[in-house]
Amino acid sequence: QVQLVESGGGLVQAGGSLRLSCAASERTFSRYDMAWFRQAPGKEREFVAAISWSGRSTYYANSVQGRFSISRDNAKKMVYLQMSSLKPEDTAVYSCAARSPGSLSYPYDYDYWGQGTQVTVSS
Numbered sequence: 001q002v003q004l005v006e007s008g009g010g011l012v013q014a015g016g017s018l019r020l021s022c023a024a025s026e027r028t029f030s031r032y033d034m035a036w037f038r039q040a041p042g043k044e045r046e047f048v049a050a051i052s053w054s055g056r057s058t059y060y061a062n063s064v065q066g067r068f069s070i071s072r073d074n075a076k077k078m079v080y081l082q083m084s085s086l087k088p089e090d091t092a093v094y095s096c097a098a099r100s101p102g103s104l105s106y107p108y109d110y111d112y113w114g115q116g117t118q119v120t121v122s123s
Contacts, residue, residue, distance in 0.1 A: 002026040002098045002112040009094060009117030012086055016121075020081040022096035022114060030054075030074035033101050035110060036081045038092035038119075047107035048094070049081060059104035064090075086121045093118050 003025035012018050020036070035050035049070040050059045058070050069082040079096055094117055097110035 002029070002032065004096050004098060004112060004114035006094065006096055006114045006117040009119045011120045011122065014086060014088055014121055014123050016086050017082070017084045018086065018119060020083065020094055020096075020117060020119070022079045022081075024077040024079070024098065026077070026098075029077040029098075031101070032098040032112075033104065034070075034072060034079040035097050035099075035104075035107060036070060036079075036094055037097060037107075037110075038090075038094045039116075040089075040092040043092075045095075046092075050104040050107060051079065052104060053101050057104055059107075083119070086119075088121045088123045091119060091121050 005023045008020040036048040037045050038048050039045040051070045051072050055072050067085045072079040096114045098112040099110040
């Protein structure tokens, strides 16, 4: 069982940056692919970015490509989402998720989820 806790959300002006963090409890954290998802009010949950268990591969949604960067530190059992050039449409609750290794471009079958952290981008 992997427990995930996100942090780092907040209020930022358009064009600004934020770094989200996700702390994992599981000592076998390095065996899991990790991803970030987001859900805006009244909308379905949306895939944002994923990183392989080794950290060697990443995959991004078109809407954040070039602006967001996902990374991980397996020794610290942490995954990060660096967000830059933020837009009001990036406003959402951001959650991290974990699953057994698979194709990063197939953003499904994530088994473990955090509670999420709110990101609000003002115009």
